[in-house]
Amino acid sequence: MNDIRFTIDGKECLGKPGQTIVEAAKANGVYIPVLCHFEGLKPVGSCRICTVRVGGRFMAACTQPLIEGMAVENTAPDLEDMRKSLIEMLFVEGNHLCPSCEKSGNCELQALAYRYQLMAPRFPYLWPRRDIDASAPLLMLDGNRCIQCLRCVRACRAKDGRKVFAAVDRSHRVKIEVDKKLAAHLSEDQARRAMDICPVGAILRKETGFAVPIGRRKFDRAPIGSDVEKGTGR
Amino acid sequence: MSKPVIATASLAGCFGCHMSLLDIDERILGLIDLVEFNKSPIDDIKTFTKPVDVGLIEGGCCNSENVEVLRSFRKNCKVLVSVGECAIMGGLPAMRNGIPIRECLEEAYLNSPTVDPEDRLIPNDEDLPIILDKVYPCHEVVKIDHFLPGCPPSADLIWEAVTALVEGRPLQLTYDLIKFD
Ligand code: SF4
Ligand code: SF4
Ligand code: FES
Numbered sequence: 001m002n003d004i005r006f007t008i009d010g011k012e013c014l015g016k017p018g019q020t021i022v023e024a025a026k027a028n029g030v031y032i033p034v035l036c037h038f039e040g041l042k043p044v045g046s047c048r049i050c051t052v053r054v055g056g057r058f059m060a061a062c063t064q065p066l067i068e069g070m071a072v073e074n075t076a077p078d079l080e081d082m083r084k085s086l087i088e089m090l091f092v093e094g095n096h097l098c099p100s101c102e103k104s105g106n107c108e109l110q111a112l113a114y115r116y117q118l119m120a121p122r123f124p125y126l127w128p129r130r131d132i133d134a135s136a137p138l139l140m141l142d143g144n145r146c147i148q149c150l151r152c153v154r155a156c157r158a159k160d161g162r163k164v165f166a167a168v169d170r171s172h173r174v175k176i177e178v179d180k181k182l183a184a185h186l187s188e189d190q191a192r193r194a195m196d197i198c199p200v201g202a203i204l205r206k207e208t209g210f211a212v213p214i215g216r217r218k219f220d221r222a223p224i225g226s227d228v229e230k231g232t233g234r
Numbered sequence: 235m236s237k238p239v240i241a242t243a244s245l246a247g248c249f250g251c252h253m254s255l256l257d258i259d260e261r262i263l264g265l266i267d268l269v270e271f272n273k274s275p276i277d278d279i280k281t282f283t284k285p286v287d288v289g290l291i292e293g294g295c296c297n298s299e300n301v302e303v304l305r306s307f308r309k310n311c312k313v314l315v316s317v318g319e320c321a322i323m324g325g326l327p328a329m330r331n332g333i334p335i336r337e338c339l340e341e342a343y344l345n346s347p348t349v350d351p352e353d354r355l356i357p358n359d360e361d362l363p364i365i366l367d368k369v370y371p372c373h374e375v376v377k378i379d380h381f382l383p384g385c386p387p388s389a390d391l392i393w394e395a396v397t398a399l400v401e402g403r404p405l406q407l408t409y410d411l412i413k414f415d
Contacts, residue, residue: 091323095329097326098385098415099326100326114409120323127328128332
């Protein structure tokens with residue numbers, strides 16, 4: 001099939017039919033931030049961090065398929081500020097005490113805050129009261145840090161296909177629960193994958209915390225997205 | 235010309251940020267040449283004696299005294315800086331936020347296993363500052379001009395920020411300096 005021609009912030013790009021804007025941008029060395037999206041999972045477009053503007057309209061770049069001739073705006077100052085405000089909202093809506101978090105340095109939310117130079121949120125902290133569920137043998141679930149991206153719900157399944165995690169309730173009350181029976185039988189690999197699929201420190205593999213020293217963690221040295229921009233992204 | 239004046243305070247913090255300020259190694263000699271300290275635990279000056287150029291605040295506000303000190307810093311300092319996670323988002327003390335204050339006090343002074351049974355009493359002396367319903371980040375109490383994240387912020391970050399502010403140049407906060415842990 002023929003390549004699709006499009007532009008991102010004026011840069012001429014080529015994409016393939018069926019690609020989303022995020023995928024095509026990445027293939028052209030352009031980083032569009034994502035949070036609820038994870039490569040290989042069906043995108044749900046829930047966090048809106050990837051919002052771009054095409055023809056004056058806002059759209060989620062992780063779900064929007066590429067169309068011939070699209071002129072995508074990705075780094076316009078108002079767009080970037082909107083993304084930054086979304087990151088700020090995620091920080092004030094949960095309880096994110098990074099100094100005591102095992103995911104610190106490897107956390108995508110924190111990495112986005114670094115990339116966007118988030119020094120203090122413009123919104124007041126809400127201090128919700130959230131639960132911790134450490135009943136599963138290998139995993140612990142900390143609601144204080146969950147951003148409800150549903151990556152775990154989409155990705156983690158038992159051998160028979162049943163979902164290990166599920167979202168209960170709606171709106172700001174939504175919370176992630178783990179199926180206790182399935183969680184009791186998770187393999188080491190499944191537990192590790194659950195922790196890795198979670199962008200933040202809400203799903204943690206027990207008993208292995210702080211294994212990588214400060215300075216060698218994923219986002220200690222280079223901003224999130226810099227691998228894509230250098231063309232070395234996965 | 236007189237030197238720029240610095241003041242510092244530790245509110246609901248652990249003094250770790252002040253330690254990090256001292257951790258600038260031999261640059262501290264340069265700092266002494268560059269600036270003069272006013273109200274600060276470092277020189278033990280208790281009250282402002284002159285207008286201050288840069289105020290550094292460690293810790294958030296957990297009681298009425300913290301709020302008074304913070305407001306007096308805002309009044310006396312041209313530029314006010316939140317230093318560290320506690321000043322910026324409440325930090326460890328803010329782990330009590332979301333728990334009703336009565337529950338916190340009862341746990342600490344009445345029900346905790348380490349409380350002497352003879353001594354079960356929630357302190358309520360008029361000389362004690364009043365504890366706030368929750369721990370507030372400084373920028374939710376007064377206007378803050380700059381934020382230096384970290385727990386504690388690295389000595390390099392504090393050095394860069396303080397020298398930039400007293401020299402009146404923009405802060406060069408490179409990627410490796412901005413860390414929340
Ligand atoms: S999940 Fe990320 S942002 Fe939240 S406390 Fe942990 S490191 Fe910080
Ligand atoms: S637990 Fe993690 S992966 Fe699951 S919804 Fe919350 S933040 Fe997303
Ligand atoms: S990454 Fe596109 S909406 Fe979350």
